[in-house]
Amino acid sequence: MQDPRMEDELVIASSPTDDGISCWDLHTGAEHLRYKLCSSPPHGLASVAGRFLASSQLRNPKSSASGTILYWSWNKPQPEVKSFPAEAIKPLVSNSQGTYLAGGGVSGDIYFWEVATGKLLKKWHAHYRAITCLVFNDDQSLLISGAEDGCVRVWSLFLIFDEVRRAEAKHLFEYSFNEHSLRVTDVKTGYGGCNAIIVSASEDRTCKVWSLSRGNLLKNIVFPSIIDAISLDPGEHVFYAGGRDGKIYIAGLSAPGASNSSYGNHIIGSMSEHSKAITCLASSADGFLLVSGSEDGMIRVWDTRTRNITRIFRHTKGPINNVLVIRQLQNTSPRTSNHTLASPLRRHGAPLPSPLEKFVNSADENAYVKVFINPHTTSNQHLDSSYITVQTMENQIKELQQQGSSAAAEVDVERLKSEQQRSLQMIQQWKTMYDNLHQFCVDELLDPSHPGISSGQPM
CATH class of the missing domain: 2.130.10.10 (YVTN repeat-like/Quinoprotein amine dehydrogenase)
Structure with a gap:
């Protein structure tokens, strides 16, 4: 079993x-x-x-x-x-x-x-x-x-x-x-x-x-x-x-x-x-x-x-x-x-996406294409919303902005909060690496068995 x-x-x-x-x-x-x-x-x-x-x-x-x-x-x-x-x-x-x-x-x-x-x-x-x-x-x-x-x-x-x-x-x-x-x-x-x-x-x-x-x-x-x-x-x-x-x-x-x-x-x-x-x-x-x-x-x-x-x-x-x-x-x-x-x-009968295109769209057909390259994150949830494109999401934000609603501002605030959180995490990781490296160097210099110290020779 x-x-x-x-x-x-x-x-x-x-x-x-x-x-x-x-x-x-x-x-x-x-x-x-x-x-x-x-x-x-x-x-x-x-x-x-x-x-x-x-x-x-x-x-x-x-x-x-x-x-x-x-x-x-x-x-x-x-x-x-x-x-x-x-x-x-x-x-x-x-x-x-x-x-x-x-x-x-x-x-x-x-x-x-x-x-x-x-x-x-x-x-x-x-x-x-x-x-x-x-x-x-x-x-x-x-x-x-x-x-x-x-x-x-x-x-x-x-x-x-x-x-x-x-x-x-x-x-x-x-x-x-x-x-x-x-x-x-x-x-x-x-x-x-x-x-x-x-x-x-x-x-x-x-x-x-x-x-x-x-x-x-x-x-x-x-x-x-x-x-x-x-x-x-x-x-x-x-x-x-x-x-x-x-x-x-x-x-x-x-x-x-x-x-x-x-x-x-x-x-x-x-x-x-x-x-x-x-x-x-x-x-x-x-x-x-x-x-x-x-x-x-x-x-x-x-x-x-x-x-x-x-x-x-x-x-x-x-x-x-x-x-x-x-x-x-x-x-x-x-x-x-x-x-x-x-x-x-x-179970859910999720439809398959559209066929793949043969050629890249021309400029008039597609004003711009923005691709979001996101670092890999693991999740225990399966989201059908992963099929939503970045361009679709930005169009939705623009529509909300044109309507003068507060929803668009909330989306922007959440995005900034997420970017700030990632920046803080990166800063913390670099700080930890620096502290570890500094401690390693101190330990090496204070180690009595270090050849430069035991012999009395300058480092």
Whole structure:
């Protein structure tokens, strides 16, 4: 019986061969509805804040204009919304709030849509060749892309949407990491906002660890096989790398350069059970379970503490190329039976948003587009109001101001109070850091064992 304190998590898997999308409960193994008509590329499956599924589709890989993007609600097996972007989209990713979708084109362009309206807010040329993977950092202010040109680039959304700074900048990216010699296959980021690390994998058989704060390479790890998928442990002590030889390698992030493993430096072990190449990896929220998908059509769940398999799922006949682990919303999805989970969409019938636009609106069609890039915050409540756009909210404020009501003033006051509170919190954090640093320096200087003091030599 499942521990009632355990959060409900779903395993969602897709295939490139039109075998649809499968869905299981991670902890009980119960199978949910299977979703049809999906042939997604690697990194082309996304959960939009747990409200619905989105996937890019490549019906004809040889044609750059044959792609679509499909939406599925939780309670219907067929896709309900179909979009036709200007070109075929490979990777597709949503920010954690589900307000934006970013897609990487085969031309090397990045597309940035607003989910609620389907508006294409921005499009920019990011790489010389097709984009292979996209990921937001944990505070949602950065978008990291990898491509067939072997390059990993970091994009500040503040710069992308600031027309003045954008016109003055020499280039749009914050960093461009060019050390991979072949196609980038996967990218993951750690915690810490702009001070996090990035781990990238490539067909050159290396995984590289980058520093976002310094913009440099921290580690270069060579593997016995090409790595197509990586998953970063929540504690960031290790990361898992899925190889084309069917092995999952465990690489230490804080381990010394030398290793007792026969695989090479920084590789501290492996797990092997798949008969074919491992194509995708995902971790549970607590990091104790690792989910791997393979070309053999099997999905295995590993206990990272014992390195043993705890559960096996099978996805129809085709290979697996995408696997997600997502949380169910606790307050809106009670368990209705031993094998059924009533999702919020199933209960409330929330409509799916409009199709995504093909082109950016012209100036006369859209006087201005303002995007609110908000640092990630966690909430126990699921708000349908997350579909309200910033432009809609500001229009409402203007209407209230024109009516001369006090409501608009109250909105402005609340906004100022919120900004003041954030500023005070930041000041307090800096003060605490300063006090800690000052105390550390004092302790070091007064420590009798300090070499400069014990020898009587000046510091």
